[in-house]
Amino acid sequence: MPSEIVIRCSKLLIEKKLTMAFAESATAGRLSAEFSLVPHCGAMLKGGVVCYDACIKQDILMVPEELVAQYTPESAEVSKAIAEGLAKFMQADVLIGVTGLTMPGGSETAEKPVGTMFIHAIINGRHLPVREVYQGRPEDIVLQTVDRVAQLLINEINR
Template sequence: MKKDLINQCGQLLIEKGLTIAFAESATAGRLAYEFSLVTDAGKFLQGGVVCYDAGLKEYLLDVPVQQITQFTPESPEVTRSITLGLSKLIDADISIGVTGLTCPGGSEKPEKPVGTMFIQAVKQGKQLFASRMWFDGSQEAIVNATVDYVARQLITILSGSDPAKII
């Protein structure tokens, strides 16, 4: 994991006067932790929810049980729902949700192997990005790669490198 990516992202959030919050399943709070280490993190980091268990996704973030049953807790549909649920729970400009498979035992199958991660970001209800990524390696390597990916996506968006995603 590259701390300079997180620091650059944090500084861009501060420069833009934006706040951020995380709903984390597979990353289990790692995003919020890493962003909390940025100098002046209190200027942009609102908080986060670790919703590793499907019951927390339902109870705390209003994910419909039927959605979890139909699509599995590790899916783009559930990731979108936890992200939108987070935006109702924590007042932040940007809400990011992450689900995925960092180790065997979830909903993995040949078309959704371990290492598959779903990441969604919204700003005031509008989607900034939605990604399905696959990262190789250990559980920790997958989590670290996901954190790096989120930071890179946010840097691209916040720096205006992607004109379609201007904030």
């Protein structure tokens, strides 16, 4: 069952006749899955791409290899690039790119610990980058990210 904030966000998107698509790395499809469980989701959810491995980011979403090498696959810069790459083949009013570190073994550092998540939303051409650091198990981090995306969209659509 999706969280209350995901349900509220979905209803708002449907009410405003806005569509949405995802490019998901660290969330590995969970954003798409959570938003797909809301009644009438077909009115707003276009789809998504799981781009967990860097080669998918580069080959499908056309993220330059140099960008990944310079900033790491888990970065604000790559989150922006995957959202922009998604726009090249999936038409939606809202495009969301997400990368991050849900568990050890990625590019974590003292400045970018496990739990750091990067969200990049493009809403009708407006870019909204978000960096958050969450605590908990990998699933907890992913679900907090899903809710943060929903809150970001609610705030932006209602402004």
